[in-house]
Amino acid sequence: MAEGQSDQLTTVRVGGVVIPLVRIARGPLERARGLLGHPPPPPGEALALRPCRAVHTFGMRFLIDVIFFDREDRIVRIVRNLRPGRIAFGGRSAVGAIEATAGWMAPPSLSTGLRLTWAASPATARSTESLPPRS
Numbered sequence: 001m002a003e004g005q006s007d008q009l010t011t012v013r014v015g016g017v018v019i020p021l022v023r024i025a026r027g028p029l030e031r032a033r034g035l036l037g038h039p040p041p042p043p044g045e046a047l048a049l050r051p052c053r054a055v056h057t058f059g060m061r062f063l064i065d066v067i068f069f070d071r072e073d074r075i076v077r078i079v080r081n082l083r084p085g086r087i088a089f090g091g092r093s094a095v096g097a098i099e100a101t102a103g104w105m106a107p108p109s110l111s112t113g114l115r116l117t118w119a120a121s122p123a124t125a126r127s128t129e130s131l132p133p134r135s
Contacts, residue, residue: 010048012098013117014067014075015110021045022098036060040101050096054089057082063102068094073116 008024021044025031031049035041040062049055055066061084068077068090079088081102090097098105098116 011119012046012048013119015114017105017107017110019044019046019098019100019105022048024048024050035064035099043101043104046098046100046105048096048098052090052097053092053094054087055082055097055099056087057084060084064099065102065105066090067098067105067110067116069096069098069116071095073118075110075112075114075116077112078110 008026010022010024012019012022023045025034025047031052034049034055035047036057036059041047053068055064057064063081063083066077066079066082066088067075068079068088070076070093076093077088077090082088
């Protein structure tokens with residue numbers, strides 16, 4: 001796999017929300033790019049960034065929701081409807097983030113303190129490593 005491309009897919013569950021297809025960004029270039037230059041992901045798809053304490057939307061053309069999580073995979077901050085041209089910080093305890101198109105991933109019932117559960121996506125059940133790398 002070339003730098004900047006991801007072949008890792010996982011499913012994330014938190015509270016009553018299931019994100020069935022989460023692509024894990026590998027390498028610093030892919031993490032820095034995030035969703036920039038991509039069309040908005042359809043409902044049910046997202047991008048996980050680890051390590052990540054902040055995200056930006058410079059050059060993007062759509063709003064995103066961002067869930068920042070800590071080393072124990074607990075939500076430390078939720079940013080809803082992040083507009084293009086903005087920066088969002090997860091705070092000192094954030095070690096990663098999940099980005100998705102605004103509106104469907106972060107319903108009001110989702111809150112800080114809830115724990116993310118990572119599981120192999122059916123699309124890549126053959127993969128032996130489905131979790132984002134720990135820093």
